[in-house]
Amino acid sequence: MPSDPFIRAKIRLLNDHCDNIFAKTQFTYLMNQDTEKDEELCTEMENALDMYEKALIESKGPYLLGKEFTLADIHIVPFIQRLVITLGHWKQYELPKEKFPSLLVWIDACLSRESVRESSMSKEKTIE
Numbered sequence: 001m002p003s004d005p006f007i008r009a010k011i012r013l014l015n016d017h018c019d020n021i022f023a024k025t026q027f028t029y030l031m032n033q034d035t036e037k038d039e040e041l042c043t044e045m046e047n048a049l050d051m052y053e054k055a056l057i058e059s060k061g062p063y064l065l066g067k068e069f070t071l072a073d074i075h076i077v078p079f080i081q082r083l084v085i086t087l088g089h090w091k092q093y094e095l096p097k098e099k100f101p102s103l104l105v106w107i108d109a110c111l112s113r114e115s116v117r118e119s120s121m122s123k124e125k126t127i128e
Contacts (some may be wrong), residue, residue, distance in 0.1 A: 002068070025048045026082075038048050044084075046096075052106070054081075055072075055107075061105065062105065063106065069110075073110055
């Protein structure tokens with residue numbers, strides 16, 4: 001964690017948003033079996049994801065708080081990895097490039113890190 005209290009607070013806010021808002025919307029959309037509700041649930045999930053897009057734009061990336069890979073990135077990247085894999089597989093969903101250009105660049109930046117690659121589950125294991 002950085003020593004700057006302002007940055008530490010930002011990390012906590014981003015992580016809290018993931019745990020209490022984004023993760024729930026992602027899981028609800030994934031588990032939904034009523035196709036008539038899919039669009040509404042997808043919109044809720046994308047609205048929750050918007051916080052990360054805005055954080056990346058504000059920080060100028062490549063990571064959530066700028067040039068440094070922080071606890072926010074470490075905490076959130078597995079959720080986004082699972083979104084890409086599971087929703088792609090089960091809902092044929094892809095993050096819209098026009099809506100989340102910074103988030104897509106962020107995912108690639110995180111996945112290019114050896115530590116992230118080595119600690120990630122395979123696509124097959126994630127779907128399983």
